[in-house]
Structure formats: structure tokens, C-alpha cells
Amino acid sequence: MLFNSLDFAVFLPIVFVLYWFVFKNSLRSQNFLIVIASYFFYGWWDWRFLALIVFSTLVDFIVGKQLDKVEDRHIRKCLLVFSILINIGFLGFFKYYNFFLDNFITAFTFMGMPIKANTLNIILPVGISFYTFQTMSYSIDVYRRKLVATKDLVAFSAFVSFFPQLVAGPIERASNLLPQFFERRKFDYLQAKDGLRQVLWGLFKKIVIADNCAEFANTIFNNSSDYGGSTLVLGAVFFTFQIYGDFSGYSDIAIGTSRLFGFNLMQNFAFPYFSRDIAEFWRRWHISLSTWFRDYLYIPLGGSKGSKGQQIRNIFIIFLVSGFWHGANWTFIVWGALNAIYFIPLLLFGTNRKNLETVAMDKKRPSLREFSSILGTFSLTVFAWIFFRAEDMSHALSYISGIFTTQLFQVPDFSVFPGALTLLLLIAGFLLVEWKGRFGQYAICRMQAIPSKARRWSIYFLIILIIDIFGNTSEEIEFIYFHF
Numbered sequence: 001m002l003f004n005s006l007d008f009a010v011f012l013p014i015v016f017v018l019y020w021f022v023f024k025n026s027l028r029s030q031n032f033l034i035v036i037a038s039y040f041f042y043g044w045w046d047w048r049f050l051a052l053i054v055f056s057t058l059v060d061f062i063v064g065k066q067l068d069k070v071e072d073r074h075i076r077k078c079l080l081v082f083s084i085l086i087n088i089g090f091l092g093f094f095k096y097y098n099f100f101l102d103n104f105i106t107a108f109t110f111m112g113m114p115i116k117a118n119t120l121n122i123i124l125p126v127g128i129s130f131y132t133f134q135t136m137s138y139s140i141d142v143y144r145r146k147l148v149a150t151k152d153l154v155a156f157s158a159f160v161s162f163f164p165q166l167v168a169g170p171i172e173r174a175s176n177l178l179p180q181f182f183e184r185r186k187f188d189y190l191q192a193k194d195g196l197r198q199v200l201w202g203l204f205k206k207i208v209i210a211d212n213c214a215e216f217a218n219t220i221f222n223n224s225s226d227y228g229g230s231t232l233v234l235g236a237v238f239f240t241f242q243i244y245g246d247f248s249g250y251s252d253i254a255i256g257t258s259r260l261f262g263f264n265l266m267q268n269f270a271f272p273y274f275s276r277d278i279a280e281f282w283r284r285w286h287i288s289l290s291t292w293f294r295d296y297l298y299i300p301l302g303g304s305k306g307s308k309g310q311q312i313r314n315i316f317i318i319f320l321v322s323g324f325w326h327g328a329n330w331t332f333i334v335w336g337a338l339n340a341i342y343f344i345p346l347l348l349f350g351t352n353r354k355n356l357e358t359v360a361m362d363k364k365r366p367s368l369r370e371f372s373s374i375l376g377t378f379s380l381t382v383f384a385w386i387f388f389r390a391e392d393m394s395h396a397l398s399y400i401s402g403i404f405t406t407q408l409f410q411v412p413d414f415s416v417f418p419g420a421l422t423l424l425l426l427i428a429g430f431l432l433v434e435w436k437g438r439f440g441q442y443a444i445c446r447m448q449a450i451p452s453k454a455r456r457w458s459i460y461f462l463i464i465l466i467i468d469i470f471g472n473t474s475e476e477i478e479f480i481y482f483h484f
Contacts, residue, residue, distance in 0.1 A: 001044040003253045004206055005476045011041065012257065019261060020187050031158045031181050034261070038161035042127070049125040052090065057160045059086050060135040064142045064149035064156075076143060083139040087132040094125055096328045126482050127167030129325060133292055135160055138174040140296060147175055155181040164257040168250050168481040170268040170288035177265070185262035194445065195259030197460075201444050202252030204463055206479070207471035209430055210245030212423050213238040214477065219417070221389055224399045228407030232399060233382075234420070239389045240382045241427055244273065246480040247286070252442055271438045273381070273431075274359050276373035278342040279352040281381060289325070293318050304347075311347055316340045326388070331396055335387040342380055358438055426470060 001007050015037045023029040043050050063083040070076050138159075141147040150156050159178045220227060220235025227235070251268035258265045268288050275281035282290050294303075301314045316337070323336020346352035359374065360366040366374065383400075390396035414420050437443035444463075450456045 001041050002476050002478065003250065003257075004203060007044065011037075012260075016260060024187075027182075027184055028154060030185065031152075031154050034158040034163070034181075035154060035161060038158070038163035038166060041163040042161065042166055045126050046123070052125055052128070053131060053161060054157075056087060056090065056132060056135055057157050059083060060139050060160075061150075061153055061156050063139050065151065067139070067142045068149040080139060080143045084136060087136045091128060091132050094123075094128060096324075130169050130171055131160055131166060133171050133289075134174075137171075137292065137296065138178070141174060147178075150178060152182070162258070162263070164254040164261075164263075165265055168247070168254070168479055169286075170251060170254065170266050171292055172265060172288070177263070180263050188262065190448075191262070192260050194448070195256040197444060197447065198252050198256030198259070198442050200256075200460065200463055201442055202249040202254075202256060204467055204471075205245040205249030205252065205430075207467050208245075208426060210242050210249055210480070211472045211477050212419075212426070212470065213242035213245065214480075215472075216417055216420055216423065217242050217389070221395075221399070224395070224402055227402070228410060228412075229403045229405045230408055230410050231412045231416075232403045233408065234412050236382050236386050236389075236403075238423075240273075240378075240385050241430075243385065243388070243480055244269075245430075250479045250481065255442075267441050271358075271434055271443075273378055274374055274435065274438055275377050276355045276359060276370060277346055277351070277377055278339065278380060279346050280355040281377055282339070282343075283356075289322070293322055297321060308348065312344055315343055315347060319343070330393050331387045331390050334393065334396070335384055338384045338387065342384075422470075426466075 001011060015033070019030055019033055023033050039050055039053075042053065060083055063079050066079050067076055070079065138147070142149045155178070158181050159172075159174060162172075162177070165172060217235050217239040220231060221239065224232060224235070248269035255265045255268070266288055268286060270284040270287065272281050272284035275284055298314055298318045301317060302310055303314060304311055319336040319340035320333060321336070323332040323334070323339075326332045326335075343352065346354075355373075359370055386399055387396045390399055412420075434443045437446060440446050444459075447456055447459060450459075
């Protein structure tokens with residue numbers, strides 16, 4: 001079920017009414033309703049994979065209880081390894097089986113020992129990369145004694161399957177989300193109104209920015225050999241805003257929807273395209289995944305401690321694993337490696353934590369130096385996204401080689417892409433709103449501070465009007481991160 005679908009527009013009010021009007025006096029009933037609604041929401045794609053999420057939930061629930069009971073270090077470690085192997089095993093089979101098999105066959109063929117093996121027609125379960133990481137973090141935190149295991153299976157199931165963030169995050173920590181299922185929830189009008197505002201902005205990002213950018217990006221990437229350098233750059237820029245509008249738009253809708261039910265999820269994007277270096281970018285992009293890898297991989301590896309060589313090793317490991325997490329393709333691994341290469345000079349010169357505050361604090365516009373840094377970081381990011389979007393390494397390299405031609409300095413032929421100029425103007429307006437709202441949790445969160453109710457509602461209606469006029473509302477387009 002898509003957030004931008006008629007199905008969800010019917011589903012959400014029904015769950016909302018049941019939650020606040022029918023089961024409002026029973027916390028356990030509300031949690032049970034969330035579990036049923038979440039399974040219905042997830043099963044709308046393919047009911048067969050419900051067994052997978054139920055099994056993953058039961059494994060980590062049981063492992064968590066045992067970790068709390070057992071004191072023997074060896075047994076506790078075995079329990080944790082069991083949980084990790086189950087979760088990584090499912091993820092590895094559904095997401096990476098064919099990748100490893102194909103590369104295994106290629107390697108043996110290269111060495112003159114061709115082998116035959118059949119790949120499997122495996123369907124990737126939606127959201128598996130997200131909820132497996134969420135349940136794994138629970139088991140790891142219980143193992144580390146940072147969290148007490150829950151004995152309430154309904155609450156734990158609700159935590160794992162919570163439908164707003166089930167299929168594409170944010171990847172919530174049990175320490176933040178799970179306790180909220182044990183707290184009495186009362187309807188908060190201001191919180192719900194803020195949630196609706198964030199949902200509206202998320203829909204704008206998805207339907208107006210991402211879906212329109214996707215149309216041009218797909219045309220250019222799928223026919224890259226037909227276009228010159230400047231048009232290929234335009235295609236990469238359109239994809240850059242497609243993936244941001246799509247994924248951050250999903251996060252906004254997920255966080256806003258959660259607030260309708262009295263839950264607070266972590267911020268997943270903090271205006272990353274205004275970053276002044278790649279380290280700041282990764283503190284602001286897909287924050288729930290970046291912090292997950294930091295806490296459960298980077299720090300256990302030694303983090304920023306040890307020699308420079310060890311620090312560089314750790315950076316490469318975390319970025320390569322992050323790339324591989326996104327998909328079973330060498331393009332994702334190269335994308336991760338490229339970001340590591342961007343990061344290394346900052347680490348070597350000790351400037352990776354230089355830009356911790358939001359850009360242009362107490363100023364309306366950035367300085368020339370800040371603007372240059374933002375533009376440089378954005379350009380590096382656009383280049384890296386080419387690998388992320390390309391079908392394979394051959395496509396990525398041919399796309400890049402097509403950019404660096406004499407046609408790079410020509411103006412793209414916009415007559416071939418009707419509507420592209422209009423979209424660029426929409427992106428410019430979108431960036432202006434994001435810039436003005438960069439200190440908030442999302443771009444328009446401070447609109448409540450506008451004293452004039454008429455002015456506030458005029459802006460809301462303007463956003464809805466733009467969605468209606470420029471958005472592709474006739475077609476339900478999947479969120480890009482559903483594939484990861």
C-alpha cells in the first residue's frame with residue numbers, strides 16, 4: 001500500500017477512527033490494532049511475506065527474553081549470534097543470493113573452471129532491509145544491557161511492524177520507539193495538526209518534485225547514449241532531486257502519520273543538500289541508517305580511535321557496507337567507496353567535524369565561502385548518484401564518459417524535454433522553501449508561528465493546488481527505497 005494511493009487515503013482514516021474512538025480506553029487494544037493494521041498494510045503488497053516478518057519478530061522477542069535471563073557470557077553471545085544470523089540470513093538469501101552466485105560463477109569462469117549453477121527467481125520482500133535492522137538493534141541493545149527486554153509480545157510486534165515506518169524507515173531504535181507503546185496516549189490536537197502539515201510537505205516532495213524528476217531522469221538514463229554531456233548532467237541532477245524528494249518525502253509522511261497516533265519518530269533528513277562537506281552530508285542524509293552503522297559497526301570496529309590507517313579502514317568498511325546494504329550490484333559498492341574517498345581527506349586533516357551547526361546561522365543567505373562549499377559538496381554528491389542510478393558498472397562508466405565531451409558546455413536542448421524548465425523552476429522554489437525552513441524538523445514546520453490564520457491556510461491551499469496542477473496524481477508511483 002502506497003502513501004500516495006487512494007487505498008491509503010481510505011485505510012488511514014479508518015485506523016485513525018478505530019484507534020482514537022473505539023479503542024481509546026485500552027492501551028493494549030490500541031497496540032493490538034496497530035499490529036493488525038500494520039500486517040494488513042504490509043500484506044497489501046504480498047501476504048506471503050507476512051510469515052517472514054512474524055518469524056523475525058518472534059525470534060528477536062524470544063532471544064531478547066533469554067538474554068535478560070541468562071548471565072553466562074558464552075550463552076548470551078551465542079543467543080546474539082543466533083539472532084544476527086537469522087536476520088542477516090533472511091536478508092542475504094532474499095537480497096544477495098543471486099549476486100553472490102553470479103559473481104562466484106564469473107570468478108571460476110575467469111580462472112578457466114566454468115561451472116553451471118541456476119539462479120533463483122527470488123522476490124525481494126518490501127522493507128526487509130529496514131525491519132531486520134530494527135529488530136537486530138533491539139537484540140544488540142539487550143545484549144549490551146542498554147535495554148531491558150520486553151515481555152509484551154503485542155507491544156514488541158507493534159514496534160517491529162509499525163506501519164508508518166515499516167517499509168522504508170526511519171529505522172527506529174527500540175530505546176526510542178518501543179517505550180512509546182507502553183505509555184498512555186491521549187489525542188493531542190496540536191501534535192496531530194503538525195503531523196498533517198508534515199504529511200502535506202512529504203506529499204509535495206514525492207508527487208511534485210520526485211515523480212516529475214523521475215520522468216526526466218528515467219528518460220535520460222535509459223537512453224544516455226542519445227544525449228550530450230550537458231543533458232546527461234541534467235539527468236543526474238534530476239535524479240539527485242528525485243531520490244531526495246522521494247525518500248525524504250516518504251520519511252516526512254511516515255513521521256507525520258506517526259504523530260497522528262501519538263508517536264514521535266526520529267528525524268531522518270536534515271536538509272542534506274545544504275551541506276558544506278561530505279561528512280556533514282552524511283550527518284544529514286538517511287540519519288537513521290547512518291547512526292545505525294555508526295553505533296553497531298563503526299564504533300565496535302574502533303571508530304575514530306587508533307592509527308590513521310585503522311580509521312581509514314573503518315571508514316571504508318562502513319561506506320562499503322552501506323553501499324552493499326542498498327542493493328546487490330557493484331554500482332552500489334562503488335557508490336559507497338566513492339563516498340569513502342570523499343570522506344578520507346576530511347579525516348586526515350581533522351575537519352570531518354568542522355561543520356556541526358546549520359549553515360548560515362543567524363543569516364538569511366550563505367557567505368560566498370559557504371555557498372562554494374555547498375556547491376562543491378552538491379557536485380560530488382551528484383556525481384556519486386550516477387553510480388547509484390546506473391543499471392550496472394558499464395552503464396555508469398559510459399554515462400560518465402558521455403558527460404566529459406565538448407557538448408558539456410552546450411545548453412541542453414529543452415525542446416526535447418517539454419516541462420523540464422518548469423520543473424527546474426519548481427525545484428528552485430522548493431530549495432528556497434527548504435532554505436528558509438532549514439532550522440526546523442521539516443521545511444514548513446514553523447508555519448504555525450504565522451499569526452494570520454488566513455495566511456497559513458492560503459499557503460496550505462497553494463501547496464495543494466501545486467500538487468494538483470503539477471503532480472502526477474493520476475498514477476501511483478512507488479517510493480524508490482522500496483527496492484532497498
